[in-house]
Amino acid sequence: MGLENAMAGLINIFHNYSGKEGGKHKLNKKELNELLQSELAGFLENQKDLEAVEKTMHNLDEDGDGEVDFQEFMVLVAALTVACNEFFCEDT
Numbered sequence: 570m571g572l573e574n575a576m577a578g579l580i581n582i583f584h585n586y587s588g589k590e591g592g593k594h595k596l597n598k599k600e601l602n603e604l605l606q607s608e609l610a611g612f613l614e615n616q617k618d619l620e621a622v623e624k625t626m627h628n629l630d631e632d633g634d635g636e637v638d639f640q641e642f643m644v645l646v647a648a649l650t651v652a653c654n655e656f657f658c659e660d661t
C-alpha cells in the first residue's frame with residue numbers, strides 16, 4: 570500500500586464517522602468516541618471512559634468550536650503514529 574492510499578484511507582475513515590450527524594466534516598464527541606473505539610481500540614485501551622474522550626476532544630479542539638475537524642484529527646493521528654513508531658523501534 571502506497572502513501573497515497575494510506576492518506577486516502579485516513580480521509581475515508583474520518584468521513585465515515587464525521588458524516589454520521591451534525592456537521593458532515595467535523596467529529597462531535599459521539600462521533601469521535603465511535604472512531605476511537607472502532608479504529609484505535611489497540612492504542613487507546615486505557616481510554617475507554619467518556620471522560621478520557623472528553624479530554625482527548627478538548628486537547629484536539631484547537632479552534633474551540635467543540636468539534637474535531639480533519640486538521641485537528643490529523644494532529645492525533647500524527648502523534649499516535651510517532652508514538653507507535655517509537656514503540657516499534659524500542660521493541661526491536
Ligand SMILES: [Ca+2]
Pocket residue numbers: 586587588589590591592593594595596597600
Ligand atoms: Ca459530524
Ligand SMILES: [Ca+2]
Pocket residue numbers: 629630631632633634635636637638641
Ligand atoms: Ca475544532
